[in-house]
Amino acid sequence: MPDRIDGWKSIGAHFGRDRTTAIRWARERDLPVHRIPGGKTATVYALRQELDLWAQGGTSEPALAAPPRRRWKAIAAALVGLGVIGGGWFAVPWVVPSAPAETRTALALPGDPAVADLFLKGRDLLADREAAAIEKAIDLLRDVTRRDPGYGPGYAALAEALLLSREFGTRSDRQAFPEARAAAGDALRLSPSQASAHRVNGFIAYWRDRDFAAARRYFEKAIALAPGDAGGHFWFGNILADHGESAEALTHLRQAQTMMPGSVPIQTDLAWALWSAGERDEAVATLNDLARRHPDFAVIHDCLAVIHLADGDYPAYVRAQAQVAELRQNDTLRLRTTALSQALSAGSGSAQKLLLEYAQADLASGESRTAAWTAFVASAARDRSSLLAVLRAAEARREKWGDAGLIRAMRSKWAGDAQVETLLIRLGAG
Template sequence: MNQPESPDRRLDGWKSIAGYFRRDRTTVMRWARERDLPVHRLPGGKQGSVFAYERELATWARRAEQDDLADAPAAPEPEAPLPASSAPPPSAPQTQSLGTDAPSQSSRRWLWPSLGAVALAGVLAVSLPMLGGAQSPGEPRSEQIVPLPRDPKVASDYVAARDLWARRTPAALSRAIGLYERVIAADPEFAPAYAGLAEAWLITREYGAATESRAYSAAKSAVEQALKLDSRLPAAHRANGFIQYWWSYDAQRAVNSFQRALTLDPHDGLSHFWYANVLADLGQDAAAQREYDTAQLLLPGTPAIAIERACAHWQAGRDRRALIELNQLKAQYPDDATIRNCLAWAHISRGDIRAYAREFGELARLRKVPELLALAKKLDTAVVRNPATAHLVLVADAQREFAAGERKTRMTPAFQASSMGDRETLVALLRQAAMLGERWYSATLNKRIAQQWQGDAEVQALLNKVVIATPKVRLT
């Protein structure tokens, strides 16, 4: 039976353990799983930091100390219960160590004083503010410990897949997909692996060689299975919102999915980040900037957030600022395909087809997609021949994609034609879209087309037929 230690002895033990935590991040996460220590890990590779919230640590330390006192041989009187604001909710999940049975209650009791909980926030690399204030017992809680498969080898594959996914290179993403599939084959009931597989496919369509239809189809199938296994998995709702917005063009359902993900886990930086991208495209600039702020607090130093935020300046009409920041980022991250994509959009919106072709060519080179490389070559040839009509190469390719099921609306080629001052092509695309009942969701593109042709009644009337209403966005 455990004996309560003296405060001095416990503090000495804390000091030695704190020093060990500084050296061994892996041990921190293992102990977190085995002893319910409320530790969080930042994504982003093998060197990712771990951290803890001071309030959660204080609650954990008080609970652990009470357990120790309750287990003592001759406790004179039971201590008063914890106040409701700090007591852990009764439904908090119990975690298990990898490859072993759940540890017994006595083995989970540690003898650290509350003083140690305050110091731990500094020891575990970084302390972040509790967003949204104190949590009432009835509110949803974010997962304190990242779930892992029970089998150590399967868990190792899952962690490696997450790490590869974060690298955002074609080769790394391909390996990540293979590892996720191996995890699913070994543990088909592990819902996070399906959500991770979906995310890998979604990022592959941006950084790798997957076509839109292939990537979204695979991601949608994985998300559906993840939600079937765990309807409260935030990552699954996040990926679902991504698919609903960027592939299904169902803006309201996408907003609902992101808000569901953030209700389930308000401290998920990736959900805030992806939601910010959607809000920026919907023209909700103030809301998007707040979500980017939150994402940066939760995922500090993440290049992708800085890149998309710079692109969001263009979406909000701050073209000069967007170009300055994107070019600065290009100098920092010359091999990032998304920067080239954002720059290409910014350049063509100004009617600069030469700059568009330059960035598009680099995008194709980085992604190593044969179809993109071929299109880039055609575009370069067309620019040399006649810059005023070079955009028709892009329009023709978009029509090909539409026929093949790789594209669902004519919104992008219409914007390209509009930007280049090609009214004839724009009107033809608008008429086709209206006849087929297309719904154009991007407030950014719709607004720029409308502004380009303010005095043109026909263009305005056709545009009104395809533009959808902005979804209802609940701001928190």
């Protein structure tokens, strides 16, 4: 359902508000929110069209204005009466009736109501983008695939949850990608016409395999199948930005923002794409504003940390990364930011050296797929000899980077240095 917004936090974000405000508006001001009946914990979602109509002071059409639980019962009863479904009414492919024909996406839920409830709860938890919620979602979605191994959307949702755990949770790439790849492959095999199956495979093709051509094919197929799916434009825009296709990236990210104007992740990644394209001041102003309004969203602080490092502001980098560590509940990052903070007391040189040691260790262990971050850290420290050593070793390994924003920052810092610039051009995607 391209018009559906899952979870209280995402409903609030649609209006630029928090979860508590959304709950209060639903209780006191009749904000149109729906719940799937059954289960110990209600699965909450809203329809964008209804939210926008409510915000404009209008009213939903009578059938949509009924209290949520009664509305679901009425729909189910009507479909049973028409002979469309039997007792397992969760198998209905829900489509927003008023959505344009080209943006409608039918998603058939599992025939077993209990499995359908697990699937919807898992998806609802993902909407919060919180580490603990993502881990719970992974457990629920694994259960969905065990109990209904032929249900393709379950595998796509599991793959997405695992991929999100890299960014918002505690999992490393090595922990998340193998299972995500297997789930994404099952999703595509079982549901080849499902847009999200192509989307998760496109994500893995780029961020794990560094195969931009394959990723583009997957995402173009996903968008063709569901042009109204903000997620397809959002994820593809991120990949394009990383690959240096700035104009096309901004087009897709702005399209996603148009579809989900209150989405904090989309606003954050649009700001990052602007920084990657060289629009530093606009990007920083947007990220600082987002950090003020949404201080619990880790990616905002992560983006700001990288920009601080590019600017050579090590204290600001460490402060931002410490916030990321707490929000992601990442013990390794906590230890590192504490050590970096202590190193700063001895001078920026000590912190620079320690940060480079961390980057080199991650590269040696395989935690970092390429040397782009290690090179960026050396560049930020203005350590030319270390930078050249990293770049030459990466070229010898025939690495091919994305990281357009990092490369742009390094090239700007070393403008006129022919050796550095030549190596960065060879390693870059463009």
